[in-house]
Each structure stands twice: as C-alpha cells, then as structure tokens.
Amino acid sequence: MISKQQHELSGALSTDCMALLEPLLSIRYYADGELIFARGEYKAGLCIVLEGSVKVGNYGKDGRYFLSKVLKPYESFGEFTIFSKLPRTHTxxxxxxxxxxxIGPSKLKKAIIKQPEIALQLLQSLSTRLHMSLEVMDDIKRLPVIVRIAKVLFELNREAGGLESHSLSQEEIASQLGVSRMVVSSSLKELSELGLIEKGYRAIRIPDTHRLLSWIKERQQIKDLL
Amino acid sequence: MISKQQHELSGALSTDCMALLEPLLSIRYYADGELIFARGEYKAGLCIVLEGSVKVGNYGKDGRYFLSKVLKPYESFGEFTIFSKLPRTHTxxxxxxxxxxxIGPSKLKKAIIKQPEIALQLLQSLSTRLHMSLEVMDDIKRLPVIVRIAKVLFELNREAGGLESHSLSQEEIASQLGVSRMVVSSSLKELSELGLIEKGYRAIRIPDTHRLLSWIKERQQIKDLL
DNA sequence: GTATAAATGTAAACATATTTACATTTATAC
DNA sequence: GTATAAATGTAAATATGTTTACATTTATAC
Structure with a gap:
C-alpha cells in the first residue's frame, strides 16, 4: 500500500479521489507495448492508470526515444486535453x-462542478507534477549527468518504497535523462566505485539510501527543498 | 488587450476568472527588484501578477542565476504551496x-468549493504550464542551443503580440536557457547572418516571423503540435 | 549445453558548450 | 563631451558528452 505522503510526492491521485472518480471511468485493458495515445492526437480525455504501468515518452523523427515517466497505479495523464484544448504531448x-x-471532458467537468473536491485533488496532482518538472529543469541546467543519474536512482528507490534492488537497464536510464548510454555506463561505474550503488545485469542495488542522499546533497547547486 | 487564445497559450488566467478572484485578493505593490518570495519559503498563497512583471528564477549557491519565466499580468504562481504542501521552488x-x-489557502479553497469555475480555470492554467514545461524538456534533450534560442525568440514575439523589436540582453537569454552568454552571442550571430533576426544593443528584431518559424520547424526533431 | 539476443564495458575521434580572458561597442550619468 | 558602466564580440584552452565501433558479459530460448 502506498502512503499518503507518497501520493503527494508522485502526483498520484489519492484513494479518496479515486473513490469519487472510479464509478465514472470507462475501463480498458492493454497488452504490453500497446499504444494508448500518440503524440499529436486531439481526442480529449483523462486517463488514470489502474493496474500495471504506462510508459510515457516520445519518439523523434530519427527514431530516438526519450522516456518522460513510467506511470504507476493512480497516476493520471492527459489533463491538458480537457482543461486546455491541447493535443497529447506524449505517446x-x-x-x-x-x-x-x-473519462471524457464533459463528464469530468460535470463531476467537478458537482463535487469540487475532485478539482482540489486534480489541482494537487497537477501542481505537484509542475513542481517536479521545474525542479528537474533546474537540475538539467546546473548538475552534471552523474549527479542527475544518482538522483534518478534515489527517486526510483523512494517511489518503490525503499526496495534495495531495482530492475532497469542502463538504456532506460539514458532515455529518461536524454543522454547517451555510454555516459550512463561510465557514471554508474564511478558511483559503484564510490560504493554508492552496486551494478548488476539489468539491475541496480542501493546498499545505503542515506549515504546516497548525502552524496547528492553535497553536490546540490541550489537550496534543498523538503 | 490580450486575446483569449493567448491566455490559453501562456497559462494566464482569463478575464472571467479574474473577475471572480479579484475581490478576494490582497493587493501589494513592489518596487523594481524587490523580493516577493524566496525559494524554500513555506508561506502558502497564490500570487497573481496584476500590473508590471515578476521575474521567477533561482540563484545557485555559487551565485549563478537561472531565469524560469517573466510573468506578465494575469499570470499566477505559487499554486503548489496551496494544493500540495510544497515550499516555493523559485525566487x-x-x-x-x-x-x-x-490569496491564502483557505480563502482560495473555499472560493473553489463555492465556485468550481475557478477550479476549471486554475486547472487550465496549470495543465497548460505543465504542457509547456514538458515540451521544453523535450527540446532540451533533442535540440541544439541555436534552435532553442530561436524558439525562445519566437515565443517572445508571440507573447508580445507580434511586436517586431524586443528589449532584452543576451545575458537574459542565456539565463533563461541555462547556457553561457558566449554561446548565445555566437548563435545570435549565426541567426543574424541567416537573416532571421537583427541584433542591436539589448535588442532583437524579428523582421519576418513566418520565416523564423519555418526555419525552426525544419529543425524540429519531433512531430509538431498546434 | 549451445546458439542467439540483450545488455554492458570501453576507448578513440568528434562535437558542443564552458571557462577564462580581454577587446570593443554602446548607453548613461555627470 | 567625458568618464564610467553595461553589454557585446571573440578566441584559445578546457570540459563534458556524443558517436562510432567493437569486445565482453549475461540471460534466454531451443
């Protein structure tokens, strides 16, 4: 079970909010890799992950893929197709x-008018995500790749609820940060030599979360939040 | 006067929404350069620019400043201090x-419960800004600095309602993109040699908006939106 | 077990942007 | 007008990350 604080930090919708929305949702099941929405599509609607995961990212004209986020249950996407009249930014x-x-636009808007608590929850989700996005933007401007990689790993660990080991390839880390696999490889080597992480095949283990965090904090360029 | 579409594209609040909120606002005047909020502060409250401009950005521990955005009238900031319990990300x-x-948290929340239209407007603003933020993030990953500079200039032009000439220093452009002033200087030289812009002292002139846009579009790495 | 695919390691050549340093231009205050 | 400050131009040295190319390791399907 996910704690309330974790909801707030990830932008996921609270169980209270889900209780209100769940009766209004059309449900659909997707197979692994199946397309849900493509960048540029105009069909409006809010989507909420209920089970499994949804990969949100973009393929460039040259085929290069950059991952934006892997959404877990109770995380939503596509708000701007409803509240702004904007097309999907991501695939x-x-x-x-x-x-x-x-849930479609009119249905959701009606629900909000009827139950403004839904709006408060969506506002929380959106403002949290904007917050995170702005922080990442600052990191990109200020921090070297190795520190950003360390932060991604730390976040991964926090979101997973403090698990020690994680299954992900270096390619995935690279596509999330928008850097080459090679620089990820050499950064992980360095972090591993510092004893902050342990590498494996498609796996990263974080032996001591606190030590990793303090290493990151020493390299933080702006005042820490939280 | 700003058109409705421009509101939607910038994340500014609509005049309808302002009519609802204005009676609830405490007004304060600031002198040039005066601090409104600093990064890390916890005092919650939504701020809306009514006249003049507000510079939102962050100073690093080394003193380096990165500009996030210059907010114009009817643009808001600080939503996450209310809807999430997060501190200010920016100064x-x-x-x-x-x-x-x-407007403080309880007052705003009450207003939303009473008039859910306010929530819809705030949701529009937040989702638009998240949308923009995600697009910029993708640009950072994919585009060379010169194209990103061209996009910033194009946006500036659009937001100013198609004025030809703009007063801003190369240093300001650099701090917005998070790059060095020198690379801005050489990029502007290149853009100027291509005839896409004209340089001046603290000034950029865009002789032909459409030509600049098509130059940008040719270099776009992912599918265009809008 | 063996073959194959997927993931990782590594290094040289290259590209891009930063840093440092200083010259030049332009505006502004007196 | 002159002095000063602000902004811009430019270039060499350096740093950081990418690209290309291939070797090696690890998992998985047969």
Whole structure:
C-alpha cells in the first residue's frame, strides 16, 4: 500500500479521489507495448492508470526515444486535453499488461462542478507534477549527468518504497535523462566505485539510501527543498 | 488587450476568472527588484501578477542565476504551496514596479468549493504550464542551443503580440536557457547572418516571423503540435 | 549445453558548450 | 563631451558528452 505522503510526492491521485472518480471511468485493458495515445492526437480525455504501468515518452523523427515517466497505479495523464484544448504531448504505451481508466471532458467537468473536491485533488496532482518538472529543469541546467543519474536512482528507490534492488537497464536510464548510454555506463561505474550503488545485469542495488542522499546533497547547486 | 487564445497559450488566467478572484485578493505593490518570495519559503498563497512583471528564477549557491519565466499580468504562481504542501521552488522578484494580488489557502479553497469555475480555470492554467514545461524538456534533450534560442525568440514575439523589436540582453537569454552568454552571442550571430533576426544593443528584431518559424520547424526533431 | 539476443564495458575521434580572458561597442550619468 | 558602466564580440584552452565501433558479459530460448 502506498502512503499518503507518497501520493503527494508522485502526483498520484489519492484513494479518496479515486473513490469519487472510479464509478465514472470507462475501463480498458492493454497488452504490453500497446499504444494508448500518440503524440499529436486531439481526442480529449483523462486517463488514470489502474493496474500495471504506462510508459510515457516520445519518439523523434530519427527514431530516438526519450522516456518522460513510467506511470504507476493512480497516476493520471492527459489533463491538458480537457482543461486546455491541447493535443497529447506524449505517446503513452502500456508497459506490461495494464488496466487504464478513461473519462471524457464533459463528464469530468460535470463531476467537478458537482463535487469540487475532485478539482482540489486534480489541482494537487497537477501542481505537484509542475513542481517536479521545474525542479528537474533546474537540475538539467546546473548538475552534471552523474549527479542527475544518482538522483534518478534515489527517486526510483523512494517511489518503490525503499526496495534495495531495482530492475532497469542502463538504456532506460539514458532515455529518461536524454543522454547517451555510454555516459550512463561510465557514471554508474564511478558511483559503484564510490560504493554508492552496486551494478548488476539489468539491475541496480542501493546498499545505503542515506549515504546516497548525502552524496547528492553535497553536490546540490541550489537550496534543498523538503 | 490580450486575446483569449493567448491566455490559453501562456497559462494566464482569463478575464472571467479574474473577475471572480479579484475581490478576494490582497493587493501589494513592489518596487523594481524587490523580493516577493524566496525559494524554500513555506508561506502558502497564490500570487497573481496584476500590473508590471515578476521575474521567477533561482540563484545557485555559487551565485549563478537561472531565469524560469517573466510573468506578465494575469499570470499566477505559487499554486503548489496551496494544493500540495510544497515550499516555493523559485525566487520571485518584481521586474520593474509591479502590483501583485495574493490569496491564502483557505480563502482560495473555499472560493473553489463555492465556485468550481475557478477550479476549471486554475486547472487550465496549470495543465497548460505543465504542457509547456514538458515540451521544453523535450527540446532540451533533442535540440541544439541555436534552435532553442530561436524558439525562445519566437515565443517572445508571440507573447508580445507580434511586436517586431524586443528589449532584452543576451545575458537574459542565456539565463533563461541555462547556457553561457558566449554561446548565445555566437548563435545570435549565426541567426543574424541567416537573416532571421537583427541584433542591436539589448535588442532583437524579428523582421519576418513566418520565416523564423519555418526555419525552426525544419529543425524540429519531433512531430509538431498546434 | 549451445546458439542467439540483450545488455554492458570501453576507448578513440568528434562535437558542443564552458571557462577564462580581454577587446570593443554602446548607453548613461555627470 | 567625458568618464564610467553595461553589454557585446571573440578566441584559445578546457570540459563534458556524443558517436562510432567493437569486445565482453549475461540471460534466454531451443
């Protein structure tokens, strides 16, 4: 079970909010890799991951893929197709088998007017995500890749609820940060030599979360939040 | 006067929304450069620029400043201090003399419950800004600095309602993109040699908006939106 | 077990942007 | 007008990350 604080930090919707929205959702199941929405599409609707994961990112004209985020249950996407009249910014694909809830614009707006608590929850989710996005933007401007990689690993660990070992390839880390696999490889080597992480095949283990955090904090260029 | 579409594209609040909120705002005037909020502060409250401009950005521990955005009238900031319980991500300072409206958490939440239209407007603003932020993030990953500079200039032009000439220093462009002043200088030289812009002292002129846009579009790495 | 695919390690050549340093231009205050 | 400050131009040295290319390791399917 996910704690309340974790909801707030990830932008996921609270169980209270889900209780209000769940009856209104159309449910659909997706197979691994199946396309949910593509960048540029105009069909409006809020999507909420209910089971499994959804990979959100973009393929460039040259085929290069950059991952934006892997959404877990109760995380939503596509708000701007409803509240602004903007097309999808990202391609969303099922990441493993997954169950996704969908609600259209008019239905959602009506629900908000009727139950403004829903709006407060969505406002929380959106403002948290904007917050995170702005922080990452600052990191990109200020921090060297190795520190940003360390932060990604730390975040991964926090979101997973403090698990020690994580299954992900260096390629995935690279596509998330928008850097080459090679620089990820050499950064991980360095972090591993510092004893901050342990590398494996498609795996990273973080033996001591606190030590990793303090290493990151020493390299932080601006005042820490939280 | 700003058109409705421009509101939607910038994340500014609509005049309808302002009509609802204005009676609830505490007004305060700031002198040029005066601090409004600093990064890390916890005092919650939504701020709305009413007159003048507000510069939002961050100073690093080494003193380096990166500009996030210059907010114009009817643009808001600080949502996450209310809807999430997060501290200020950015330092906000008056940019020229300015008038700022302020509304505290409980007052705003009550207003939303009473008039859910306010929530819809805030949701629009937040989702638009998240949308923009994600697009910029993708640009950082994919585009060379010169193209990103061209996009910033194009955006500036669009937001100013198609004015030809703009007063800003190369240093300001650099701090917005998080790059060095020198690379801005050489990029502007290149753009100027291509006839896409004209340089001046603290000034950029865009002789032909459409030509600049098509130059940018040719270099776009992912599918265009809008 | 063996073959194959996927992931990782590594290094040289290259590209891009930063840093440092100083010259030049332009505006502004007196 | 002159002095000063602010902004811009430029270039060499350096740093950081990418690209290309291939070797090696590890998992998985047969």
């Amino acid at each position: 969303a694909e099922a990441y493993g088998e997954s169950k996704v809830g969908y | 906000a300072e008056a940019y020229g003399e300015s008038k700022v409206g302020y």
